[in-house]
Amino acid sequence: MRRPDLFGFFQSARDSGGVKRTKHTSDLAARNESVVRESFKKPEKTVAFAAQLELVVVDDDPSILDFLETVLAQPGLRISRFTDPLKAWDFIRRTRPDVVLLDQLMPVMDGMELLSRIVEWDPAIDVVVLSGQYSTERAVEAVQKGACDYLTKPIAPEALRERIGLLLAAPQKKRRAVAIGRELPDAGKFGDLIGRSACMSDVFALVRRIAPHFRSVLLTGATGTGKELVARALHQMSPVKARPFVICNCAAIVETLFESELFGHVRGSFTGATQDRTGLFEAADGGVLFLDEIGEVPLKMQPKFLRALQSGDVQRVGSSVTRRVNVRVIAATNRNLRAMVRTQEFREDLFYRLSMLEIKLPPLADRKEDLPLLTRHFVGQFAKNMEKDVRGLTRRAQAMLSRYHWPGNIRELENVLGHACMMAENDLIDIGDLPEHIREKNDGAGRNERMTLGEVESRHVLYMLEQAGGNKQLAAEMLGISRATLYRFLNAHEQDPAERELA
Ligand SMILES: Nc1ncnc2c1ncn2[C@@H]1O[C@H](COP(=O)(O)OP(=O)(O)OP(=O)(O)O)[C@@H](O)[C@H]1O
Numbered sequence: 001m002r003r004p005d006l007f008g009f010f011q012s013a014r015d016s017g018g019v020k021r022t023k024h025t026s027d028l029a030a031r032n033e034s035v036v037r038e039s040f041k042k043p044e045k046t047v048a049f050a051a052q053l054e055l056v057v058v059d060d061d062p063s064i065l066d067f068l069e070t071v072l073a074q075p076g077l078r079i080s081r082f083t084d085p086l087k088a089w090d091f092i093r094r095t096r097p098d099v100v101l102l103d104q105l106m107p108v109m110d111g112m113e114l115l116s117r118i119v120e121w122d123p124a125i126d127v128v129v130l131s132g133q134y135s136t137e138r139a140v141e142a143v144q145k146g147a148c149d150y151l152t153k154p155i156a157p158e159a160l161r162e163r164i165g166l167l168l169a170a171p172q173k174k175r176r177a178v179a180i181g182r183e184l185p186d187a188g189k190f191g192d193l194i195g196r197s198a199c200m201s202d203v204f205a206l207v208r209r210i211a212p213h214f215r216s217v218l219l220t221g222a223t224g225t226g227k228e229l230v231a232r233a234l235h236q237m238s239p240v241k242a243r244p245f246v247i248c249n250c251a252a253i254v255e256t257l258f259e260s261e262l263f264g265h266v267r268g269s270f271t272g273a274t275q276d277r278t279g280l281f282e283a284a285d286g287g288v289l290f291l292d293e294i295g296e297v298p299l300k301m302q303p304k305f306l307r308a309l310q311s312g313d314v315q316r317v318g319s320s321v322t323r324r325v326n327v328r329v330i331a332a333t334n335r336n337l338r339a340m341v342r343t344q345e346f347r348e349d350l351f352y353r354l355s356m357l358e359i360k361l362p363p364l365a366d367r368k369e370d371l372p373l374l375t376r377h378f379v380g381q382f383a384k385n386m387e388k389d390v391r392g393l394t395r396r397a398q399a400m401l402s403r404y405h406w407p408g409n410i411r412e413l414e415n416v417l418g419h420a421c422m423m424a425e426n427d428l429i430d431i432g433d434l435p436e437h438i439r440e441k442n443d444g445a446g447r448n449e450r451m452t453l454g455e456v457e458s459r460h461v462l463y464m465l466e467q468a469g470g471n472k473q474l475a476a477e478m479l480g481i482s483r484a485t486l487y488r489f490l491n492a493h494e495q496d497p498a499e500r501e502l503a
């Protein structure tokens with residue numbers, strides 16, 4: 001059904017109902033432009049942006065660009081327009097805009113090709129495809145390739161403003177994180193660490209700040225959150241990066257050999273000590289000693305540890321000679337040392353000495369906005385190692401990953417994607433390629449009886465989105481709500497566009 005149209009022939013994609021429409025001709029667009037300019041003098045809805053946001057519009061027809069620019073112009077929004085997709089691609093890579101609005105059919109480079117390039121390069125950029133005529137297949141293809149919206153020309157100015165306004169509201173929230181990311185040579189990468197979420201950006205900033213000066217640091221966080229990678233980054237960014245980085249896994253040492261491993265021994269000091277041996281503290285002299293799983297250090301060894309940390313004095317087992325070493329110590333644990341202090345499993349003095357400087361690694365469940373970058377990184381790596389042509393995930397599979405709670409964090413994600421790459425039979429990983437436990441945990445609306453009503457609602461919306469293959473138009477219809485309401489819901493639940501696309 002056609003909606004009464006204030007702007008002559010302008011009409012939203014939703015209303016086009018599969019009716020074939022020809023691409024705008026310039027004179028038609030020009031005729032409407034004057035109407036649009038009229039209407040823009042008194043915009044019905046204005047979204048105010050505090051910081052500069054970047055929108056790129058690409059269409060081979062300059063009059064369409066005029067129309068888009070006029071309709072979307074807002075204070076705080078910079079609109080860059082291109083008729084040449086190649087020039088647009090160049091510009092996008094240099095400026096990393098928040099949203100790209102592109103025409104589907106263009107000479108030189110097809111809009112779909114440009115869409116794929118952008119999404120593969122940075123999945124956090126929202127790409128909206130504008131099409132001259134509605135086609136279900138092309139809409140599905142665009143969504144599967146990572147477009148977050150598919151609009152049909154002609155489109156009503158207020159509908160366009162609303163759709164793009166919603167997309168632009170989310171980047172505001174991540175502005176701080178992205179600003180930090182942009183300082184890095186390759187945004188989203190910090191040494192071997194990947195992440196552009198606000199909490200990981202805070203971790204990177206802290207590492208950068210303390211790496212030149214630290215004497216001891218405590219790294220805490222659940223298993224697989226990247227503590228060892230952070231330890232390596234601290235060493236690499238320290239003034240002693242050319243000196244040794246010695247790893248001691250405290251959980252792997254037999255209790256009776258602990259002292260000898262850490263501090264060394266002299267020949268004959270105990271049965272089996274057939275020659276003098278250097279301990280790990282001495283081996284790390286001038287460099288960094290990484291004490292992994294520090295919570296496993298036997299209680300009776302802890303005072304000797306504290307002494308070595310405080311004064312650098314170490315004594316080999318069976319020797320009365322004290323040697324002084326100059327070692328920077330990084331300790332890591334996935335246990336709750338504070339609780340261990342309370343139950344007297346860990347010495348309070350050693351805990352306070354270690355925790356003067358603490359870096360907390362957030363669990364993956366708290367930074368799902370990092371999933372697209374991490375996924376891209378791991379899939380790329382596995383595809384290369386396995387010599388397969390896997391280049392990504394279907395949106396259904398992405399949605400499934402983003403709904404999973406990741407108790408094993410990045411290590412688990414890495415394993416899951418390794419498994420999936422191995423199973424994949426074509427270039428996209430689909431849900432059938434994911435391990436069974438991931439699929440089992442994603443049983444749609446969920447059966448957890450302790451969920452609040454809000455959680456049930458969120459889960460159900462995400463489930464419907466997944467069932468709709470990520471197509472929001474279809475999901476909204478299945479949910480019996482308007483597409484705008486669905487956008488508002490996703491926005492209100494503070495999912496940024498990168499994650500929203502995965503959800
Ligand atoms: N931010 C990240 N970017 C890329 N890879 C990561 C990131 N964090 C962790 N990894 C990868 O995940 C795996 C686990 O990381 P790591 O060994 O550093 O975790 P951990 O916190 O030390 O875990 P555990 O407590 O179990 O020892 C490694 O293969 C690592 O390369």
Ligand SMILES: [Mg+2]
Pocket residue numbers: 227228292
């Ligand atoms: Mg570790």
